[in-house]
Amino acid sequence: MKKSIHDQVAIIGMGCTSFGEHWEKSTDDLIIEAAAEAIECAGIEPSHIDAAWIGTMDSGYAGMTLATPLKTDYLPVTRVENMCATGSEAFRNACYAVAAGAYDVALVVGVEKLKDSGYSGLVINSQPGDGTFPNITAPGAFALLAPPYFQKYGLEKKQGKEVLARVAWKNHQNGAKNPKAQFQKEVPIETILKAPLVADPLGVFDCSGVADGAAAAIVVRTEDVNKFSGRPMYVKALSVAVGNGNGLLQSDYDFTYIRENQKAAAEAYRQAGITNPLKELDLAEVHDCFTPTELVICEDLGFSERGEGWKDVLNGKFDLNGVLPVNPDGGLKSFGHPIGASGLRMLYEVYLQFFERAGNRQLPNPKLGLTHNLGGYPWQCVSFISIVGKELT
Template identity: 60%
Template sequence: MSSNGILDKVAVVGMGCTSFGELWGASTDDLLVDAVTQALGGRDADLVDAYWLGTVGSGQSGLTLSRPLGLDYRPVTRVENFCATGSEAFRNACYAVASGAYDRVIAVGVEKLKDSGYSGLLRTEPPGDGTAPELSLTAPAAFSLLDPAYTGKHGVAPEQMRAAMTHVAWKNHRNGARNPKAQYRSEVSREKIEAAPKVAGRLGVYDCSGVSDGAAAALIVRAEEAKDYVDNPLYVKALSLVAGPMRGAFDPAYDFTTFPEVVRSAKDAYRQAGIEDPRTAISFAEVHDCFTPTEIVLMEDLGFAEEGQAWKDVLAGEFDAEGRLPVNIDGGLKSFGHPVGASGLRMLYEAWLQLRGEAGDRQLPDPRTALTHNLGGRPGGCVSFVSVVGRELGVCG
């Protein structure tokens, strides 16, 4: 795979994020206006040349954004890429500025899941030829397969894997309890996590991400002009998106212990950013913890842990807020919530706060680089997005 990257060609100079949760009193329009207004930071909306809107099921076309914002005939592009939809909006917006097509753009993601009355994603499967049987499974059922596959391949006792999964949930709820915008803002004991009703396989209620409403947005400009807008911008180091061939369900070589798409996108992002060892180059990461075993597998796919060792690193606290590489310091999908079209930009919002020293009670000491990761689809067939951003110009290695 070959990509040239746009290292330090664009920068984020403003961000906004609504609270995530069961926002019965706020419409899609309200959420979009709130997030974009925050991202503008008091600036006139007329300075924005173009917009990219990410949503899976809360609107069609650019009119979803232009109407509530009252835009004056500006280009608005609506994108969708499963759970990586918000990241897709950000990626396309960044490329537009890097290409020179526009000077100032906004990427925004939004989703209203709760109003559907259905606890899950707002989508239906398109007609197919029957060769993708994993799509007939619910998301919890599909991701629950990671647990027995991982324990079987790496010789991990089921109770040890269960303890690691519990630790991921405990950690992310602990982090989310320190985040005023998170959907779930209370710590949850290990005992309560393990005693929760089962959803699929060994996944209990607390092993699954929240279903929520929310929106997030980013204002993007050329890097050389970033300090005309703000003293401490975020410089984009790498953007990588890959889509897999979706052969996992009938490929005997696929063993449900890895996401090949994540491995590919991570390697590409690290090459773009000049990163040789992500365990030392990345200050913290926001990853797609849709289910607790997913986060464990991602630690290996992203190069944060050796193969078969992530469960040990999790239990040792390596990815806790005080660990060597904090993961999901804002609570992640697990605690912050997962309004599909907004999640990728929500991850970037935490990078914005942390790298500017504005994260409050969960502020990390002197972070310099951040990684965000989105996963859309299922084990065996998905899209994967990885970004790297930093507070200073230059490669991250």
């Protein structure tokens, strides 16, 4: 029987480093910086922490990745990896452990030090298989979303490219307002359209940044929030859908949607009691690893009717002053994408927005937010959704 974590757990403090090329900082430095901010925000002492989770794809192994820099007092520390949903997965595990009563206070940190690793964002080692899985780069895989979408919904390639450029333009507009973003500069649509191709039809500005960074959260049970001075943000839903390998085997799959997104969204909305996400949510942070991904995600998550997302993008529906602001912090596209940190970075933005700490990108009185990660490929991935609220319901 499916149950819900609705309002059982709260985040009482969050921290986040700036994202970017941190040649002068180590993985340890980033973990310490993010965790210190979260601990201070929560108004707790490090000794209050009962357990910790560290999410990283390839910047450390085992719990010592966190225990060593933070010098924790032999606490249980679990290292988690779940592709680009790694930070969100670490958060989910901590939430369930706290809700179950195993621990009272949990620290969650997501971190990635990609620049020193030589990881380019284009080529990674494929996991072992039977030889039938396509050997393809991430931009190449997500570029496959665009031509079928254009064809199915009647867009000429030029018009389709303009839609994708509008997604990138919006996220750079938002990132320019964010002092912690990797790219803090507005980019004209003409520049985006003329950028060199990476994987047709995607140009350089259609791809998210490769970055170093860390983010952190302090999690407690809702019944205990009054014991701490940190301001609480309540978890309404946590949902993960994992592809079962059938994506490319199903003849009806046409690359205009991502099944795992649909499954994760349906379950998250059930837990949170949401029937109309467009009207009920105040902001959304989604996994815009590439511009067509954000376009498809907005339809998968019910922000747009199927085949109408491109019109909503052009009409500014998801702009900072739109009906539903999407990626108000700049998203992966502008904030950057240190893989293990991205999911927690999204929650950090919602936390800032709820408590009017978002500066000149501040939204008017937001109370309900969604974060979304995906890792893998359009035809087989891990999709994660959290829904968090400013108030108990």
